[in-house]
Amino acid sequence: MKNNWSDSTAKEFIKKYEKEGVSPDLALRVYTSRLLGQEPKLVIHGGGNTSVKTKLQIHGENTEVLCVKGSGWDLGHIEPAGLPAVKINPLRNLISLEKLSDEDMVNTQRANLLDSSAPNPSVETLLHAFLPHKFIDHTHSDAILALCNQPNGAEICKSTFGNKLVYVPYIMPGFALAKQSKICFEQAMQSQDDKPIGMLLLKHGLVSFGKTAKEAYDRMIHLVSIAEEKIDQSRKETLVQGTASSDVATPSDVAPILRGLLSRITPNRSHQDKRLILEYRTNAAITKYVGGKRLKKYSQKGTVTPDHVIRIKPKPLILSTPVAGKLATWEIDTSKRIKMYIDDYKRYFNRNNPSFGNSKTALDPTPKVILVPNLGLFATGNNLKNAKIAGDLGEVNAQVITNAEEIGSFECITEREIFEIEHWSLEQAKLAKTQEKALERQVVIITGAGGGIGSATAHAFANEGAEVVLLDIAIERTKKLAKKIGGTALYCDVTDIQSITSALSKTCEIFGGVDILVSNAGAAWEGEIGSVSTEKLKASFSLNFWSHQFMAQGCVKIMMKQKTGGCLLFNTSKQAVNPGKNFGPYGLPKATTLFLMKQYALDHGKDGIRSNAVNADRIRSGLLTDQFITSRAAARGIDPKKYMSSNLLNEEVLGSDVADAFVYLAKATKTSAAVLTVDGGNIEASLR
Numbered sequence: 001m002k003n004n005w006s007d008s009t010a011k012e013f014i015k016k017y018e019k020e021g022v023s024p025d026l027a028l029r030v031y032t033s034r035l036l037g038q039e040p041k042l043v044i045h046g047g048g049n050t051s052v053k054t055k056l057q058i059h060g061e062n063t064e065v066l067c068v069k070g071s072g073w074d075l076g077h078i079e080p081a082g083l084p085a086v087k088i089n090p091l092r093n094l095i096s097l098e099k100l101s102d103e104d105m106v107n108t109q110r111a112n113l114l115d116s117s118a119p120n121p122s123v124e125t126l127l128h129a130f131l132p133h134k135f136i137d138h139t140h141s142d143a144i145l146a147l148c149n150q151p152n153g154a155e156i157c158k159s160t161f162g163n164k165l166v167y168v169p170y171i172m173p174g175f176a177l178a179k180q181s182k183i184c185f186e187q188a189m190q191s192q193d194d195k196p197i198g199m200l201l202l203k204h205g206l207v208s209f210g211k212t213a214k215e216a217y218d219r220m221i222h223l224v225s226i227a228e229e230k231i232d233q234s235r236k237e238t239l240v241q242g243t244a245s246s247d248v249a250t251p252s253d254v255a256p257i258l259r260g261l262l263s264r265i266t267p268n269r270s271h272q273d274k275r276l277i278l279e280y281r282t283n284a285a286i287t288k289y290v291g292g293k294r295l296k297k298y299s300q301k302g303t304v305t306p307d308h309v310i311r312i313k314p315k316p317l318i319l320s321t322p323v324a325g326k327l328a329t330w331e332i333d334t335s336k337r338i339k340m341y342i343d344d345y346k347r348y349f350n351r352n353n354p355s356f357g358n359s360k361t362a363l364d365p366t367p368k369v370i371l372v373p374n375l376g377l378f379a380t381g382n383n384l385k386n387a388k389i390a391g392d393l394g395e396v397n398a399q400v401i402t403n404a405e406e407i408g409s410f411e412c413i414t415e416r417e418i419f420e421i422e423h424w425s426l427e428q429a430k431l432a433k434t435q436e437k438a439l440e441r442q443v444v445i446i447t448g449a450g451g452g453i454g455s456a457t458a459h460a461f462a463n464e465g466a467e468v469v470l471l472d473i474a475i476e477r478t479k480k481l482a483k484k485i486g487g488t489a490l491y492c493d494v495t496d497i498q499s500i501t502s503a504l505s506k507t508c509e510i511f512g513g514v515d516i517l518v519s520n521a522g523a524a525w526e527g528e529i530g531s532v533s534t535e536k537l538k539a540s541f542s543l544n545f546w547s548h549q550f551m552a553q554g555c556v557k558i559m560m561k562q563k564t565g566g567c568l569l570f571n572t573s574k575q576a577v578n579p580g581k582n583f584g585p586y587g588l589p590k591a592t593t594l595f596l597m598k599q600y601a602l603d604h605g606k607d608g609i610r611s612n613a614v615n616a617d618r619i620r621s622g623l624l625t626d627q628f629i630t631s632r633a634a635a636r637g638i639d640p641k642k643y644m645s646s647n648l649l650n651e652e653v654l655g656s657d658v659a660d661a662f663v664y665l666a667k668a669t670k671t672s673a674a675v676l677t678v679d680g681g682n683i684e685a686s687l688r
Contacts, residue, residue, distance in 0.1 A: 001143075001228060003221045004035050005214055022080050025054040026067055028213035029135065030080055035217060037075025042139040042224065044396055045389045046074050047307065048205070049138045051128035052213070056085060056114065064088050068128050070119030071429070084118035091129040095182060100175040102426055123426045126178035131185060131199075133209035135216035140205040140305045142396060143227035146403035148202050149304055151411050157202075160230045163194040164223065170203045170413055172306070172420055177201070198223050203413050204305055234407040239292040245374045249322040249330070251280045252505035253561075257331050258319075258370070258378060259512035260562035265338050266366045275441040275564060276366065277467060278512025279387040281395070282376030289398035290371045294405075299371060302412025303393075304400040306421040310428065312379075312393050314348070314418050317341045317367035321374040341367050352419040360423040369394035382441050384467050384511065437465025438667060443511045445469045445504075447494050447551055448521030450478040452621030453571065456655035457518055458485055460663045466516070469507050494521045494547035504554045513562050516666050517555045519548045520571040522590075524628065529584035537585050544589035545596070552600060556609060565608030569662050570597045572675070574617035578685035581635050594675065601673035610672040612665045615687065616658045617679035618644055648681025 010031055017027040029052040036042050036050065051068040065085040069075065073082030090112050094100060100108075109121045122128075128136050148157050154167060166188045171177040181199060188196050197219045199207035208223060210216035259278040266274055292298065299316055303309045319337055322330040345365040353360050368390040370378040377394050381387030404410035412418065421427060444461045448454040449470035458481060462468050468487035472478040475491040482489035488510060492503040507514060525540040527533075552568050559566035575587035576594040594613055601611035620629075626640075633643035644652045661678045665671065675687050 001039070001041065001221050001224045003218060004039075005032075005217060010214070017080060020080070023054060023056075025052050025134075025213075026080055026083065028052075029067060029083060030078055032135075032137070032213040032217040033069070033075045033078045033083070036137060036139055036220065037078065040392075040396070041142045042220070043075055044140075044392055045311070046072070047140050047305075048075055049122040049124055049128070050075065051083070051125075051136045053088060053134050058114070065114065066091065066121075066125070066129050068125050069122045071122060072119055082119070084121055085114040086121055086125065086129075087112040087114070088129055091126060094126065094175070095130055095179060097175070102174055102424075105175050106426070120429075123173050124178070126175055127173075127181050127207075130178050130182040131207075131209060133216070134211055135213050136207060136209045137216045137220050138205060138207045139220060139224075140307075141220075141224045141227065142304075142400050142403070143224055143231055144200070144206045145203075145304045145400050146231055146407065147227050148200060149400070149404050149410055149412065150408045152408075153411070154202055156230075156408075157200055160226060161200070161223065163188070163192045164197050166196045166199040168199060168201050170201070170417070172417065172424070173204075174426075181207075203411075231403050231407055235403075236406060236408075239288055239402055239405060240294065241288070241291045242293040242295070242373060244291070245321050245323065247324050248374045249324045249327055250505070251282075251375060252508040253324075253327060254322045254330075254372070254375065255280055255378070255508040256513040256558045256561035257327060258334060260564050261331065261335050261338055262366060262380060263562070263564050265335065265342070266364070275515065276380045276382065276512070277384050277387045277441065277443070279379045279381075279384065279391050280376060280509045280512075281379070281391050285399055285402065286377050286395065289402050290373050290376065292402075292405075295371065295373065298401055298405050298410055301401075301410055302415075302418050304397050304404075304410075304412070306413060306418065307427060308393050308397065309418050309422040310424075312368040312390050312397070313345070314415070314422065316369035316371050316394065319370060319372045321372065338367070341365075348415070348419070352416055355416055356420070356423075360419075363423070369397075378512075382436065383465070437463075439516075439663075440465035442515040442666075443467045443469065443507065443513060444516040444518060444666070445471060445507060445514055445551075445555065446518040446520055447471045447492070447547070449489070450474040450481060451520075452655040453616070453619055453658050454518075454520050455481055456659040457520065457662050458482075458487060460656070460659035461516075461518075461666070462487060464663055464666075466666075467511050469503075469511070469514075471503055472521075494551055495542045497550055500550050500554050504558065508558065514555050514558045514566070515562075515564070516567045516569065517551060518569045518571070518662050519551050521547055522571060522573075524583075525585035526582055526631070527585050528582050529588075532585050537588070540585045541589045541592075544586065545592045548593045549596060552596070552611075556600070556604060556607075559609055560607060563607075566610070567666050568597070568600050568609065568611040569665055570594075570611075570613040571658070572597065572613040572615055574615050574677070574679055574682055574685035576613075576615065577687060578682065580632070583632075583635075597675075598673050605672055610665075610669070612668075612671060612674045612676065614658055614661045614665070615675050615677045615679065615685065616661075617647075617653065617682055617685065619653055619655055619658055620644075621655060645680070647679055648683065651680050653678060653680045 013031040014024045014027045033050045049069040055062045066088040067083040070084045168184045208220040263274045342365040379387045379391030401410045444466045450472040462485040470489045471492035478489040490503045493499040572594045573590045576590040579587040597613045633640045
């Protein structure tokens with residue numbers, strides 16, 4: 001493993017944080033914490049923890065404190081605030097206790113925080129406090145886990161590292177582990193001449209320590225490199241592969257079916273709240289793992305480090321290979337497998353809960369990682385962020401288990417131990433979050449997303465928690481918008497069926513499907529209807545009618561696979577019902593699109609798919625430019641300012657007003673075939 005320490009960068013950290021009143025000790029602690037956190041083979045998604053023992057002035061006296069990673073912080077992007085300072089002596093005194101409950105441990109740690117508003121110190125704070133070293137690093141190194149997650153993992157590691165490490169048997173994190181680590185460390189110091197530079201927490205992770213931040217970091221990299229070399233030298237054979245298939249269905253065809261099944265079968269949720277985001281991924285390592293002949297055995301043994309279980313559950317769901325042209329049969333089989341997984345998970349809970357006095361609360365039984373031979377890995381979550389976390393951890397588990405199997409046999413902690421971690425209140429607290437937003441779990445596609453109305457609509461749906469897919473031909477501008485709102489930008493020419501198919505396929509791979517379409521793309525063509533060219537009229541119909549049909553038809557196909565309903569929203573414009581002079585090339589296709597909306601409501605209401613339209617007028621956008629406003633105002637014989645506010649309320653209507661109307665209709669679960677007017681009041685264009 002590469003050592004990324006840089007003397008010059010270390011000095012920059014010291015200089016930068018000195019201006020904020022941060023000591024060199026803490027500045028370097030931040031620096032090496034980031035070095036560890038930015039290496040996914042060491043820690044991932046909030047895993048691992050680091051600390052430094054230093055002195056701070058408290059009421060004019062030097063007080064020894066422990067600055068340790070706070071709960072909720074990610075090492076890769078940590079700041080000094082993410083390493084809250086705790087008075088260390090009261091923590092050290094806890095070593096004399098025989099037992100200490102988790103609640104009392106947390107309360108004691110919080111009671112000794114220098115800043116009462118700081119985050120909770122890590123659940124492994126006492127391990128850092130009980131050990132004497134100034135700098136301590138703790139990671140979940142992939143290579144270390146592949147070695148120690150073996151039936152004879154302790155022996156393998158002792159022969160590999162010798163006296164470089166202190167060896168601690170698996171104990172659940174907390175007071176008991178911290179105390180046992182202290183005992184093991186002191187025994188090693190007394191019994192051997194070579195002093196240890198680190199500690200192996202068997203089937204859990206690696207600890208390194210040092211007098212300086214650099215020394216602790218260097219030792220971590222050194223130890224992991226030894227483990228990596230050991231794996232390369234010990235590899236016996238590659239995973240034996242099962243039968244390959246040449247007629248596998250595409251991920252974009254499979255994902256909506258799987259997403260729909262998961263949403264419909266999963267208990268204890270209703271209607272839109274039951275939907276999940278389903279992320280697909282594959283690469284050479286995943287293909288090798290899911291294609292293994294013994295997949296059903298090695299993938300079901302557990303997670304490679306205990307805390308992964310809170311994100312991906314003890315086991316992944318394994319499906320059969322989906323064959324192109326036979327997805328109906330695959331859907332039936334997959335439905336059975338999901339139900340079996342959920343039933344098995346419930347039995348797992350009922351089997352283990354009595355060991356804890358039936359005090360644990362049953363968790364959502366939905367699988368988090370799904371393995372599909374010959375296809376890849378799917379990960380689930382209530383939003384894309386959580387689905388990606390599950391996917392990343394699923395990949396880590398695949399890689400570590402592959403290495404473990406190729407040098408021996410992967411072995412996890414016991415089922416009872418993994419149950420305890422999964423249902424541990426201190427670990428579950430990491431997943432605590434605010435109430436879900438109204439459109440969380442839903443995927444919305446917006447066409448013409450780079451324009452004024454599209455941009456406002458993207459912001460509005462993102463604020464409601466939806467996963468937003470922005471489609472436009474102006475891709476660079478749209479990418480900037482996507483970055484701003486946390487959405488996904490895809491190039492799409494909505495007049496081209498092939499381009500639409502590509503964008504929808506990509507959407508299904510990223511999110512699993514589609515729930516809401518905002519068909520917004522459009523442009524205005526002017527001309528007297530009796531003399532307008534056929535080419536101009538065809539061009540307008542291509543964008544202002546056919547693109548809406550192409551997009552709606554593509555999305556409905558996905559919604560029909562999901563079988564969880566859906567919502568089609570069309571931007572029709574007041575021109576659909578109240579034509580303007582010399583504006584027929586624009587109004588005619590818009591009127592057709594209005595009836596297209598009604599036809600979808602009529603034909604697909606039985607499928608739970610709603611279809612509605614927004615009738616907007618005079619919204620500044622890429623379509624309604626200053627030049628265009630001047631032209632239309634002249635056609636009506638008024639000045640541009642009067643033209644923009646020429647309505648019953650005498651108010652100019654904004655893109656955000658139209659966006660609010662789209663969001664309202666997306667939430668209006670009992671409304672279909674409706675036209676919502678957003679024009680400040682135009683009686684000639686009003687509908688019932």
